[in-house]
Amino acid sequence: MRQATGRLTVDTPGQGLHEITPEVARWVDAQHMAEGLLTMFCTHTSASLLIQENAAPAARADLERYFTRIAPEDPQAYAHDDEGPDDMPAHLRAALTQTHLAIPLVGGRLALGTWQGLYLFEHRRRPHRRTIALHLIGE
Amino acid sequence: MRQATGRLTVDTPGQGLHEITPEVARWVDAQHMAEGLLTMFCTHTSASLLIQENAAPAARADLERYFTRIAPEDPQAYAHDDEGPDDMPAHLRAALTQTHLAIPLVGGRLALGTWQGLYLFEHRRRPHRRTIALHLIGE
Amino acid sequence: MRQATGRLTVDTPGQGLHEITPEVARWVDAQHMAEGLLTMFCTHTSASLLIQENAAPAARADLERYFTRIAPEDPQAYAHDDEGPDDMPAHLRAALTQTHLAIPLVGGRLALGTWQGLYLFEHRRRPHRRTIALHLIGE
Numbered sequence: 001m002r003q004a005t006g007r008l009t010v011d012t013p014g015q016g017l018h019e020i021t022p023e024v025a026r027w028v029d030a031q032h033m034a035e036g037l038l039t040m041f042c043t044h045t046s047a048s049l050l051i052q053e054n055a056a057p058a059a060r061a062d063l064e065r066y067f068t069r070i071a072p073e074d075p076q077a078y079a080h081d082d083e084g085p086d087d088m089p090a091h092l093r094a095a096l097t098q099t100h101l102a103i104p105l106v107g108g109r110l111a112l113g114t115w116q117g118l119y120l121f122e123h124r125r126r127p128h129r130r131t132i133a134l135h136l137i138g139e
Numbered sequence: 140m141r142q143a144t145g146r147l148t149v150d151t152p153g154q155g156l157h158e159i160t161p162e163v164a165r166w167v168d169a170q171h172m173a174e175g176l177l178t179m180f181c182t183h184t185s186a187s188l189l190i191q192e193n194a195a196p197a198a199r200a201d202l203e204r205y206f207t208r209i210a211p212e213d214p215q216a217y218a219h220d221d222e223g224p225d226d227m228p229a230h231l232r233a234a235l236t237q238t239h240l241a242i243p244l245v246g247g248r249l250a251l252g253t254w255q256g257l258y259l260f261e262h263r264r265r266p267h268r269r270t271i272a273l274h275l276i277g278e
Numbered sequence: 279m280r281q282a283t284g285r286l287t288v289d290t291p292g293q294g295l296h297e298i299t300p301e302v303a304r305w306v307d308a309q310h311m312a313e314g315l316l317t318m319f320c321t322h323t324s325a326s327l328l329i330q331e332n333a334a335p336a337a338r339a340d341l342e343r344y345f346t347r348i349a350p351e352d353p354q355a356y357a358h359d360d361e362g363p364d365d366m367p368a369h370l371r372a373a374l375t376q377t378h379l380a381i382p383l384v385g386g387r388l389a390l391g392t393w394q395g396l397y398l399f400e401h402r403r404r405p406h407r408r409t410i411a412l413h414l415i416g417e
Contacts, residue, residue: 043391113182252321
């Protein structure tokens with residue numbers, strides 16, 4: 001049994017779901033393990049991780065709109081707005097989704113379902129450089 | 140240290156929380172480990188995982204109603220409805236809950252609290268066959 | 279490769295986010311590992327875990343208010359109220375956040391971002407003694 005750690009840097013153009021499945025799969029492949037457990041950890045509180053439908057762009061747009069609706073920008077609603085009106089909603093949307101994800105590695109491949117993609121969910125309006133810590137254990 | 144992988148197949152009768160604690164515990168027992176970490180990974184984007192109260196059926200019914208209310212079926216609200224009006228709400232409810240869960244194994248048993256049960260949360264109206272990938276590492 | 283398990287007991291004064299980063303980091307330090315994966319598992323269904331902004335108290339207060347708003351106390355709304363009006367909302371708020379968290383250990387430190395803190399999110403009004411199961415694997 002052995003382990004590997006790494007970092008994935010993602011430049012986001014602004015709010016929305018940004019697919020990172022190929023980058024993550026590439027890093028996993030480079031570790032040459034057949035069986036194990038991958039953990040992805042988002043080192044931010046205004047961006048998060050999500051596994052979602054990778055086939056229908058309309059589903060992603062609906063998902064982005066939904067989180068905009070349930071955790072809206074609203075200057076009246078929040079005390080914390082140090083970085084602007086999209087600051088607090090970003091923390092809320094991150095709290096409602098995932099800071100980390102773990103996926104088994106089976107037969108040399110991540111055990112993702114046919115329609116599952118890995119996404120970094122950017123919650124801030126402006127472009128950001130985001131870092132995801134990676135950990136793989138197995139053999 | 141060693142690891143084991145497996146798959147749990149669950150036939151759901153339609154929307155709702157379906158307890159899978161016994162099936163998962165049985166698989167874990169069969170690996171004969173005393174200490175470790177179990178990871179369960181749901182390979183779908185319209186079903187998810189949740190740990191919840193296992194004693195009160197009313198709590199589960201309230202929980203199901205709550206997710207129906209905050210991510211409702213609404214033909215006006217979503218662009219994505221390839222598979223019908225319960226399609227997009229299913230993705231939303233999955234996004235608000237968990238694609239994966241991890242539970243420590245201590246003294247040969249999952250470290251679940253007294254009132255915690257493991258549930259597969261089916262978000263589609265029709266029956267589905269769902270697959271959960273399992274990974275256990277320990278000794 | 280080796281593993282360690284432990285338990286963290288947290289006495290909460292009532293509803294809200296209670297930071298546990300120092301206690302968790304102390305336990306991790308005591309295991310003397312340089313690289314690995316930490317898993318924290320909350321053994322309750324009316325308290326949960328969350329990684330959030332650790333610098334701005336206003337952000338935490340906004341976050342607490344937000345969950346009070348989207349999963350409110352409302353005697354009309356729920357069938358389950360065995361333990362009072364804050365019982366069912368507690369389960370809902372737990373379902374919307376995390377029962378477990380996993381964080382890579384890199385260079386002897388948890389890979390938390392600069393502004394990330396680990397929180398136990400107490401959802402019941404009265405003080406409670408909460409238990410978090412800990413698992414660390416690495417070397």
